[in-house]
Amino acid sequence: MNTYKSYLSSQNSEVKEDLLRLIRAQSPSHNKLLVDQCGNLLKEIFHNRLNGKWNYKTFEQQETGDHFSLELEGGNEKPRILFLSHFDTVWDVDAIPLVEKGNDIYGPGVFDMKAGLLSSIWAVRALQSELDELPFTPVYLFTADEEIGSKTSRAIIEQVAETCDAVLVMEPPVFGSNALKTERKGVGRYTLKVQGISAHAGNHHEDGVSAILELSQQIIELEKLTDYEKGTTLNVGVIKGGTSSNVISAVAEAEIDFRVTSYEEAEKIIHTLENLKPFNNAAVLRITGELNRPPLEKTEANALLYQHAVAAGERVGISVEEAKAGGGSDGNFTSALGIPTLDGLGIPGDGPHAIHEHIHFDHFSERCALISEICLEVGTKEAK
Secondary structure (H helix, E strand, O other): OOHHHHHHHHOHHHHHHHHHHHHHOOOEOOOHHHHHHHHHHHHHHHHHHOOOOEEEEEEOOOOOOOEEEEEEOOOOOOOEEEEEEEOOEOOOOOOOOOEEEOOEEEOOOHHHHHHHHHHHHHHHHHHHHHOOOOOOEEEEEEEOOHHHOOOOOHHHHHHHHOOOOEEEEOOOOOOOOOOEEEEEOEEEEEEEEEEOEOOEOOOOHHHOEOHHHHHHHHHHHHHOOOEOOOOEEEEEEEEEEOOOOOEOOOEEEEEEEEEEOOHHHHHHHHHHHHOOOOOOOOOEEEEEEEEEEOOEOOOHHHHHHHHHHHHHHHHHOOOOOEEEEOOOOOHHHHHHOOOOEEEOOOOOEEOOOOOOOEEEHHHHHHHHHHHHHHHHHHHHHHHO
16 A cells, blocks of 8 residues: 555544544635634644644735645745645535535535645645655645635735645545546626616606616627537626616616636637627616636646646556536636646545535545645656
8 A cells, every 4th residue: 555545544533533623613705703713723733733843824804714824944945835725615604514424524615625625734744754854845825715706815826826836726626537627717707787777667668778678688699608619608697677667677787607718718708798889879888897717727837747646646546537627716826827736636525515515535545645646746856
């Protein structure tokens, strides 16, 4: 058996204790108090499990939980590997229970992504148990607002990542195949508001300009931007408008989500959205939004990092595969900077954002050992 897998298997009870504590520390993204309490527990686990002197930095926030980073001292000349994780979840307090069923553990955020972030800590713990000195410098960044768009953490992620040679994103792997994610779609979010002219629907219908009608016509055209062959999708997920059935609507709005696989497609969709023209010239359109996450494309640098993972998997006894993912992650930001990024390195399971969210705990030791071996692979290859 692989040395690190063997060590981690021997620590199963301690690993499970840490994981159950993290799950119980519920951390809904919008509840700053609870997210910060979870962050404090995470710091406690970190310092209990890892040796050495760590430089610690807190990025205080007013509305979301605080983000924080840790970096092992004494590795200035070594390749720097960033473990990128978030500890906020989509779940309200007590929305789903913590349950153990055989080898599976169910609970809020266990798959996305508390098991994954914990494995990044135990992967380095396993290395420290065998090596006198690490051939790389581990850098950790734990963020608290990924599930609500990473608005306060994006600049911090980019700032920290730019100091590193590789980024390992501890999000969960693809369900079923357990494949790593080497491509992710970019995500755009826009709001289209229409200003019309109100009028009595019976007496002065002809004097009104229906914002709802204008919005409906815009939606029909926007939906045509979806192109499955290119991997481009656009969805109008929320619409609002009007005040009463007997009043021509003066206002209406729509919330738009689009996903793209390349910058080229992103620019095309953004240009279309930001240059919309009204069907009725008496209506006024206002479009606001942005590309929330750039696409994570399979660059040469990302492909090389994936090959390191394949080699590491052979030493652990895992056949590492790759796949595309429709959703975005914080790895989209780091890849866009040109920093080698590999995603989906968390623990296998299923049910992200669903009531059956769970992980297969019996996979923890081998997947965690994979992280250890990837770090060694990057540390030795990049240092040459």
